[in-house]
Amino acid sequence: LRIRRAVLEATLRSHNDFNTAFSDFEEWLKKIATRVAELETLTQNTQALKDTAKRHEWIQQHKDLENELNAHESVLTAVDAMGQKLCTGQESGKERSDVQNRLNAVCQKWKDVRSSEQLIGLAFHEMLSQQPVGGCLSAAMAQSAWLKSTEKEMEVKGPQINEAITNAHSFLMQHDLRPKIHRTSVLAEDDDADKLDVVQRRCGLKIHADCEKLKEKWAELGTQLTDWDQAVHAAALRLQELERALAECQLHLSAVESEVEHLRPVERLRLEELKDARRVCESLAIRVGDLRIHVDDANDACGRVLAADAPLDQHPRNQLDVVNERFLALKTALRVRSAALRNALADFGPSSEHFLNQSVALPWQRAISKTNQLPYYIDHTTEKTQWEHPVWVEMTKELSQFNRVKFIAYRTAMKLRALQKRLCLDLIDIPMLEKCFSRLVGLSNEESPGLESMVSSILPLFEQLNAKYPQMVRSVALAVDLCINFLLNLFDPSRDGLLRVLSFKIALIVLSSAPLEEKYRFLFNLVAQDGQADQKHIALLLYDLIQIPRLVGEAAAFGGSNVEPSVRSCFEMVRLAPTISLTPFLEWMKQEPQSVVWLPVMHRLATAEFAKHQAKCNVCKMFPIVGLRYRCLRCFNLDLCQNCFFSQRTAKKHKLKHPMQEYAVPTTSAEDARDFARMVRNKFSRSKNSLGYLPVDVTDEGRPLAAPPPAAQNPATEALHQRSATLANRLALLTASLPAESRDERIADIQSPAQIINQVEQMQKDELDQVLQRLQLENLELKRELERRKLAVSSTPDLDKVDLFAFFVHFI
Numbered sequence: 115l116r117i118r119r120a121v122l123e124a125t126l127r128s129h130n131d132f133n134t135a136f137s138d139f140e141e142w143l144k145k146i147a148t149r150v151a152e153l154e155t156l157t158q159n160t161q162a163l164k165d166t167a168k169r170h171e172w173i174q175q176h177k178d179l180e181n182e183l184n185a186h187e188s189v190l191t192a193v194d195a196m197g198q199k200l201c202t203g204q205e206s207g208k209e210r211s212d213v214q215n216r217l218n219a220v221c222q223k224w225k226d227v228r229s230s231e232q233l234i235g236l237a238f239h240e241m242l243s244q245q246p247v248g249g250c251l252s253a254a255m256a257q258s259a260w261l262k263s264t265e266k267e268m269e270v271k272g273p274q275i276n277e278a279i280t281n282a283h284s285f286l287m288q289h290d291l292r293p294k295i296h297r298t299s300v301l302a303e304d305d306d307a308d309k310l311d312v313v314q315r316r317c318g319l320k321i322h323a324d325c326e327k328l329k330e331k332w333a334e335l336g337t338q339l340t341d342w343d344q345a346v347h348a349a350a351l352r353l354q355e356l357e358r359a360l361a362e363c364q365l366h367l368s369a370v371e372s373e374v375e376h377l378r379p380v381e382r383l384r385l386e387e388l389k390d391a392r393r394v395c396e397s398l399a400i401r402v403g404d405l406r407i408h409v410d411d412a413n414d415a416c417g418r419v420l421a422a423d424a425p426l427d428q429h430p431r432n433q434l435d436v437v438n439e440r441f442l443a444l445k446t447a448l449r450v451r452s453a454a455l456r457n458a459l460a461d462f463g464p465s466s467e468h469f470l471n472q473s474v475a476l477p478w479q480r481a482i483s484k485t486n487q488l489p490y491y492i493d494h495t496t497e498k499t500q501w502e503h504p505v506w507v508e509m510t511k512e513l514s515q516f517n518r519v520k521f522i523a524y525r526t527a528m529k530l531r532a533l534q535k536r537l538c539l540d541l542i543d544i545p546m547l548e549k550c551f552s553r554l555v556g557l558s559n560e561e562s563p564g565l566e567s568m569v570s571s572i573l574p575l576f577e578q579l580n581a582k583y584p585q586m587v588r589s590v591a592l593a594v595d596l597c598i599n600f601l602l603n604l605f606d607p608s609r610d611g612l613l614r615v616l617s618f619k620i621a622l623i624v625l626s627s628a629p630l631e632e633k634y635r636f637l638f639n640l641v642a643q644d645g646q647a648d649q650k651h652i653a654l655l656l657y658d659l660i661q662i663p664r665l666v667g668e669a670a671a672f673g674g675s676n677v678e679p680s681v682r683s684c685f686e687m688v689r690l691a692p693t694i695s696l697t698p699f700l701e702w703m704k705q706e707p708q709s710v711v712w713l714p715v716m717h718r719l720a721t722a723e724f725a726k727h728q729a730k731c732n733v734c735k736m737f738p739i740v741g742l743r744y745r746c747l748r749c750f751n752l753d754l755c756q757n758c759f760f761s762q763r764t765a766k767k768h769k770l771k772h773p774m775q776e777y778a779v780p781t782t783s784a785e786d787a788r789d790f791a792r793m794v795r796n797k798f799s800r801s802k803n804s805l806g807y808l809p810v811d812v813t814d815e816g817r818p819l820a821a822p823p824p825a826a827q828n829p830a831t832e833a834l835h836q837r838s839a840t841l842a843n844r845l846a847l848l849t850a851s852l853p854a855e856s857r858d859e860r861i862a863d864i865q866s867p868a869q870i871i872n873q874v875e876q877m878q879k880d881e882l883d884q885v886l887q888r889l890q891l892e893n894l895e896l897k898r899e900l901e902r903r904k905l906a907v908s909s910t911p912d913l914d915k916v917d918l919f920a921f922f923v924h925f926i
Contacts, residue, residue, distance in 0.1 A: 359412035473595035526668040527716035559616035646693035722778035731755040
């Protein structure tokens, strides 16, 4: 009995030790499970995984847990050995076999759960080591490849995991792990079978918990792999976009930088190369502006990567910084070069004050107004400024010598011809003008060209003329400055910026050396659209044309600024249609309308400038006649030179109203015979002679047409123009009041524009004589009244009458 009792006590102690060790093992497993659950919760946060410090900390915790599990493998082995020993102590074979089978099953399930958990831990470890997304495209692509291999491995391990879970469930279904409800006695001690049941139940509960944990973690692993694969794919796309944007930026930057490096420094450029260099610099600046789009794309791509909380390696960061620095350096270099070219053009270029400063001599100085950016001239002797060039002032004074010419059209033509030759515009032809106008191709006809554009367009003209005619164009600077001053005085006398591109072209065409008909064609094409021109554009053309005689003070006789009658006369060629084509316009211009009659007269003067006629002037006896020759078509064998004709000198029985034939070139025998026949016919008949030009009726103007506002007049000559316009209106009214027969009789003997203008001047003289005669009569009456007052009153004279008398004397 004592031995039996000792054995039983030893067995009881073994059971107690087993229960104690097993309880401690369970407590340890609970703590480990809690730590694993906390670590699992922390690692489920994808954004937190991108923190490098936390990621390394969690990996270290996982390693510690793994080491602790490995250390407790011996405890599990001891518990298993103790259970096996208890089984051997059982006397009943059936009970011993049951306990042994249950222990074996528990150990096997433990091994399955342990291996599965190790597999999941390994997967977590690898995934955590891969997180976050690589900071470059190669790392992201490597992560994507690892994720694909992991998914394939999970597909292979999936059946094993499912089999382990199924086996665990089947084991739990086969064994009743519920605790016993009935006990023999409350104070009765548990036997070995009950203790084994408790151990088996605890192991079964552990298997159930581990199985559920395995299912949960396996599903979580699949979800996290899917989410991470999507994150890696999106990051790879963003990194790929960043790399492509950086490559495009580097390519375009290298191309522009290569062109900039091949540019010559500004200080090594010649003056004529400054304009081209500026255009190249502007084109490069436009390309750099377009390059800004690629740089912004690269910066935006980098911003999208950083906005997704994805890390970015230092290499792409450095590439992006280099791209931005190169872009800013390139932009700065072009800005500095553009400023240098602009300063060089301002200081030494075509429109610079330094370049055109040679056009004036001391004490004069050329300067640029800060208000309108137009040139003006300073006289340091009188300390005065003026818009007109000093040479231009001398030229206008020299034009006064032509005032001796009695006929307005010829006087105007001779003044314009003198200006044309002095400005060297008679050396310019149409091809040269086309090349000049091509430099203004970016401007419309209504825009203002500006001083720089005007100078840069006409400078090559005078440089070419200087190379071809060095004796005639001695100073390019003076020629350019005079031409600019001429254009500004012509179309913008008050310097208000009224000069248009159309006016600029018209003035150069009119004073060029082109044939007359070619000028007409060119002028029409300037205002025509698709071969047609409406009344508004013809009015603009005629308005600009009439400004040319206005410059020399001769605009009133050609209709002044009122171009509506001329436009209406032009469109009568097409029966007042809305538009007119080139052919009827040329026909109208060939009839020499009154508003532009000075232009063909100027051409005839230029043609006859060096012509020699084998005839003798009947007044001054010049032989041969040089210039224009005039033959009377009523007097026999009577020729006049242009000087005698312009001064209205006559010979023999010749009268000013006789029809005259003008010759600009030497005559032929056929022309002499024709003129002799006409002279004989005029001797014996009083046939009406046709007009030598196309008159414009100003009495019936009709509906007003659109025309530009008149430019400001020169205050010094404004009163003269107003008086000329008043006299022209009076003359028109006087002519309209005459009977038709009287007008026909006056017009009958008119053969040329010179004669009609002579007739107009004669009528003006008659009117002035009448006014003078009337004033003289009034003056006599005032004198008589004054004498009567003096005799009647011995006091001081009547000041009002004296002032009135002085006013009339001043007016006379």
